[in-house]
Amino acid sequence: MEEPFEALISQIKTKDELYLLLDEIEEAKRRVYQYKQTDNLSAKVGETASVKFHDLIIGLEKQGVLSKSAASQNSCLVKLKKHLTNLPEIKLIIAFRPRQEFIDELSSWLKDATGQTILIDLTIQESIIGGLRLEYGGEYRDYSLVKKLEEQFQTGHIKYI
């Protein structure tokens, strides 16, 4: 049952994107019983859904994962939501606003490194100057420039004149 969702999941990279998708799933669940019971879900969500989400639903209908039964549609959406909320996460703190390409690169790198899709919980903090602070699987690392700078001051390698 998880495989049909893979196409969608591979498109979700950050936690912000996850929240948007979850909102769309909630809206779709509300619409399941508001319209004619025999309509397709793609027809029920109509223009309110994003193109990405609409395409996903059509894809699932073509695969036969989503039928015209309202109960089946609701059950499928519940399972999708549960699957998304159980995805593993990594918390990254960086000092700059990243390009989408860089986020894609990060996501790809993480998938290669761990063998699974990992959601990025991204925070921007200019005070770390540069580098990265990360938290994953109960561990924490600080590779920020501000930490290196403080270490230099403390060891006396940098002095004022």
Added chain:
Amino acid sequence: MGDEVILAALILNLLAILMILFLVYKVDRALGGFEPYVKDIEQMRYSIARRGNDILAKTISVAQEIVRNAIASSQKNLRVSESLQEEMAGVMRQGLSQNLSETKQMMQNSMNDIVDAYQKQFNLLANEVQASAMFAHNELLESTKGMIDSFGASMKTELEGLRTSAAERISQSIVDAEKGTKDYQELKIKEIDTKIYQLIAEVAKKTLGRSIDISAHEELVMEALEKAKKEKMF
């Protein structure tokens, strides 16, 4: 056989009854012989009772007479006693009055004597106090004069010592103050150093980050991820 026994028993019963009747007759005869004596005893008892009553009546009469006499005698004694009491009271009042005036006079005399004695004693005491005060005054003057003379000499020595001691203390205080100032100066320099470090760090945080271009930032992030991978974080 049974009839003979019954007959014998009846005969024996008859004999017993006859014997009892004979005995009753004999007792009656004997009592009849005592009757004159019983009458005499009754007469004697009556006579004795009559005499007893007479004696009792006389006794009562005599007792009443005695009581009357006693009452009369008591009343007479009481009257005598009342007049005696009044007489004694009069004598007592007179005696007391006399004693009171005598006592007053004696007390007045004693008070006068006591006042005179105290006045004399006070006069003596005042004279003695005046003499003692004069003596003490003279003694004190003499003594003070001597003390001032000796104090002058010791005062000079004491002042010299005091000046030396003060000079030493001042010198020590100057040394302590100089040391304190030096310590304080070093402490302040350290604090200033720390503040400067903090200031430099703050400035660096605000300026360095912006001065790094995006590609350098991205490189730093990827390097950090590689480092985390090497440290087996993934």
